[in-house]
Amino acid sequence: MVLKATNIIKYFHEPEDFQVLKGLNFTVDKGTFLSIVGKSGCGKSTLLYILSSMDTDYEGQLEINGQLLTGKSQNELARFRNQNLGFVFQFHYLLPEFSALKNVMLPAMKLGRFSKEEIENTAMEKLRLVGMEDYALKMSSKLSGGQQQRVAIARALVNNPAIIMADEPTGNLDKANSIKVFDIFMELTSKGQTIIAVTHDNEFAEKSHRIIEMSDGKIVRS
Amino acid sequence: MTLKLSLDIAITHLLARKKQSIVAMLGVTFGISMFLVMISFMTGVNKFLNDLALDNSPHIRIYNPIKTDRLTILDEMAATKAPNQKGMNVVYHQRPKNELPNIDKGMKLVRIIEKMPEVLGVSPQVGTQVFYNNGPIQVSGTISGTDIVKENALYNLKSKMEDGNIEGLLFNPEGIIIGSGLAKKINAKTGDRISITTPYGNTLLLKVVGIFSFGIATVDDTKSYASIATVQKILQKDPSYITDIHIKLKDYQKSKVMAAELNRMFGFKTEDWETANAAFFAGDQIRYVMTAVVSITLLVVAGFGIYNIMNMHILNKIKDIAILKAMGFEGKDIIATFLMQSVIIGILGGLLGISIGYFFSYLISQTPFPEAGFLKITTFPVNFDPRFYVAGVFFGFVTTLFAGYFPALKASKIDPVAIIRG
Structure with missing residues (x-):
C-alpha cells in the first residue's frame, strides 16, 4: 500500500461555502495504474491536488509511503514532493528556456543527492524510456505538444518517485500521442511504478488497472 | 547545491x-x-x-574689537548706589571710547601660543586701513604689517607671488608687496614707488618689491603687506603694538575648540575659521x-x-x-x-x-x-x-x-x- 486517504473533506469558500469532497476513503497499492474519472466539477482534480500535497487546506488524513503528510509545513511538503512524487499536467509545463534534458534534470538537481554526471545519465535513461533521447538537447519550447508531454513524464520519473500524479495527461494530445503516453504509463506500472491519473478520456480509463469514479464529491465506483 | x-x-x-x-x-x-x-x-x-x-584665512584670529556695548557712565554710577536710589538713565548716541585696537603684550602672547603643541604657526600683525594714492585719486585698502617669514609659513605667500619676491620686505624697510588687482588700479609695477595715507593723515612713500595674487578679488584688489616696523611707523606706534594674531593649527577641525580655549586663557576676542566663513x-x-x-x-x-x-x-x-x-x-x-x-x-x-x-x-x-x-x-x-x-x-x-x-x-x-x- 503506497497511499492511504482517510475521510478527506474539502470546502471551497469562494464565491460561497461549498463542500467539494465529502469524506473520501481509499487506498492505492504499489504498481497500480489508477484512473480517477467523473464529470466536470465532481471534485476529481481537487482530490488529485490534495493527494499531491500541494493543497493543504482539507480535513482528514493523507499517508503516502507510510508517511503522514497531513499537518506538515509547506517546505517539508516541497521536499517530500521532490523526492516522492512526480507530476504530469495537461499543459506539459516544461521550462521553455531549458533543453529537454535540463528540464528532466532539474528535480534531481534540486534533490542534490547525486553528482551532475550521474543526474545526466539518469535523465538520459528516462528520456530513452519515453523515446525522447534524440531530442535531449533541443529547447523544450521547440518541441511539439506530444513530445513535451513525454519529456514531462521523463521529468516526473527522474527521482524514482513513489507515485506519479497526472492531471489530464492526454487532455491536450491527439489520438496517436495519447496512445503513446498511455503505453508509457502501462510500461512503467509493469515495472512497479504507481500512477494516479485524473482523466476525462473513458477509453484511457477503461484500459487502466483500476477506476475510481466520482460524483458530487463522493466515490461512486471503486 | x-x-x-x-x-x-x-x-x-x-x-x-x-x-x-x-x-x-x-x-x-x-x-x-x-x-x-x-x-x-x-x-x-x-x-x-x-x-x-x-x-587664505587663519584658522584662528585673535584681535581686540572696538566695543560699543559698554555701560554708560550713569549706569556705572547707578551700580554703586543703593537699589532704592536708582532711577532710569538715558544716554543717547553713546560713542566708542578712543581705545587702541591693539593686543596688550601681543608679542609675548605670540611666543606663548607658538609653543602650544596643536599650533602649526603664528603670525603677529599690525593692520590698518590706508589709501593708496595714484595721482589725484585714492584707492582704499588695507595694509598688514607682518613678519613676512612667519606669514609665508602660514599662507605660503611665495607660491602666490606674481612678481618680485617676499624677501624684499626683509631687506628694504620701505618695501611693500601689493595685490595684483590693486597694482592694476594704481598702475604700479615692482620697483615703483607708491604713497599711502593712513586714516590719521600720515603719508608715507613705499617701494613696491612684489605683487601677489590669491585669486580672490576682494583680497587682491585691496590688500598689501609691509614689515611690522613699517606699519608701526606710519601709525606712529611703539614696536610692541600688535592688532591681530593669526594662528594656523595642525588640524583645522579643532579651530573652534582652540579658539574658545585661547579666549578663556587670554581674554581677547578669538574668531575661528568656521565662524568667519559661516556663509x-x-x-x-x-x-x-x-x-x-x-x-x-x-x-x-x-x-x-x-x-x-x-x-x-x-x-x-x-x-x-x-x-x-x-x-x-x-x-x-x-x-x-x-x-x-x-x-x-x-x-x-x-x-x-x-x-x-x-x-x-x-x-x-x-x-x-x-x-x-x-x-x-x-x-x-x-x-x-x-x-x-x-x-x-x-x-x-x-x-x-x-x-x-x-x-x-x-x-x-x-x-x-x-x-x-x-
Whole structure:
C-alpha cells in the first residue's frame, strides 16, 4: 500500500461555502495504474491536488509511503514532493528556456543527492524510456505538444518517485500521442511504478488497472 | 547545491531575455555613473573652494574689537548706589571710547601660543586701513604689517607671488608687496614707488618689491603687506603694538575648540575659521545635500526600473514558478532564483556604471577652466575618491536587492494549484 486517504473533506469558500469532497476513503497499492474519472466539477482534480500535497487546506488524513503528510509545513511538503512524487499536467509545463534534458534534470538537481554526471545519465535513461533521447538537447519550447508531454513524464520519473500524479495527461494530445503516453504509463506500472491519473478520456480509463469514479464529491465506483 | 541550481536558473532566465536584462542593467549603470560624476565633481568643487578659503584665512584670529556695548557712565554710577536710589538713565548716541585696537603684550602672547603643541604657526600683525594714492585719486585698502617669514609659513605667500619676491620686505624697510588687482588700479609695477595715507593723515612713500595674487578679488584688489616696523611707523606706534594674531593649527577641525580655549586663557576676542566663513560653510553644506538628493533620486529611479522589470518578468514566469514548486522547489529557492537575477543585473550594471562614471569624471577633470588665470586653476576640479566608487557599487547592489526582493517574495508566495488548474 503506497497511499492511504482517510475521510478527506474539502470546502471551497469562494464565491460561497461549498463542500467539494465529502469524506473520501481509499487506498492505492504499489504498481497500480489508477484512473480517477467523473464529470466536470465532481471534485476529481481537487482530490488529485490534495493527494499531491500541494493543497493543504482539507480535513482528514493523507499517508503516502507510510508517511503522514497531513499537518506538515509547506517546505517539508516541497521536499517530500521532490523526492516522492512526480507530476504530469495537461499543459506539459516544461521550462521553455531549458533543453529537454535540463528540464528532466532539474528535480534531481534540486534533490542534490547525486553528482551532475550521474543526474545526466539518469535523465538520459528516462528520456530513452519515453523515446525522447534524440531530442535531449533541443529547447523544450521547440518541441511539439506530444513530445513535451513525454519529456514531462521523463521529468516526473527522474527521482524514482513513489507515485506519479497526472492531471489530464492526454487532455491536450491527439489520438496517436495519447496512445503513446498511455503505453508509457502501462510500461512503467509493469515495472512497479504507481500512477494516479485524473482523466476525462473513458477509453484511457477503461484500459487502466483500476477506476475510481466520482460524483458530487463522493466515490461512486471503486 | 540548491543555490548553485538557483543561480543556474537565474542566469538562464537572464540570457533568455537579453534585451530586457540589458535595459534593466543600463538603468543601474546610468544611475551609478551619474551618481559618481555628480559626487566626484561636486566634492571636487567643494574641496577646491575649501582649500581656497582655508589657505587664505587663519584658522584662528585673535584681535581686540572696538566695543560699543559698554555701560554708560550713569549706569556705572547707578551700580554703586543703593537699589532704592536708582532711577532710569538715558544716554543717547553713546560713542566708542578712543581705545587702541591693539593686543596688550601681543608679542609675548605670540611666543606663548607658538609653543602650544596643536599650533602649526603664528603670525603677529599690525593692520590698518590706508589709501593708496595714484595721482589725484585714492584707492582704499588695507595694509598688514607682518613678519613676512612667519606669514609665508602660514599662507605660503611665495607660491602666490606674481612678481618680485617676499624677501624684499626683509631687506628694504620701505618695501611693500601689493595685490595684483590693486597694482592694476594704481598702475604700479615692482620697483615703483607708491604713497599711502593712513586714516590719521600720515603719508608715507613705499617701494613696491612684489605683487601677489590669491585669486580672490576682494583680497587682491585691496590688500598689501609691509614689515611690522613699517606699519608701526606710519601709525606712529611703539614696536610692541600688535592688532591681530593669526594662528594656523595642525588640524583645522579643532579651530573652534582652540579658539574658545585661547579666549578663556587670554581674554581677547578669538574668531575661528568656521565662524568667519559661516556663509561659505552653509554653501558647502547645501551643495553636499544637493549632491546626495540628486544621486539618491537617480538610484531610486533605477531601482524602480528594476522593480518593474522584475515584476513583469515574474508575471511572465508565473507558470514556471508553479511548476518549480510542484517539483519540490521551496519558497526560498524561488526567492533566491529571482533575487539573484536582480542582483546580477545590479552588480554588472554597477561595475559598468563605475567605469563610465570614471570615464566622464576624467573627461571633466581634463576640461580647461574657462576663467583660467584669475583663479589658480586650469581644469575643473574633480575628486577621485575611491570610496565613492565603492559606495556606487554598494548602492547599486542594495537598490537592486530591494527592487528584486519584493517581486521575488511575491513569486515565492504563488500558489501552484491555482496556476496549474488554470
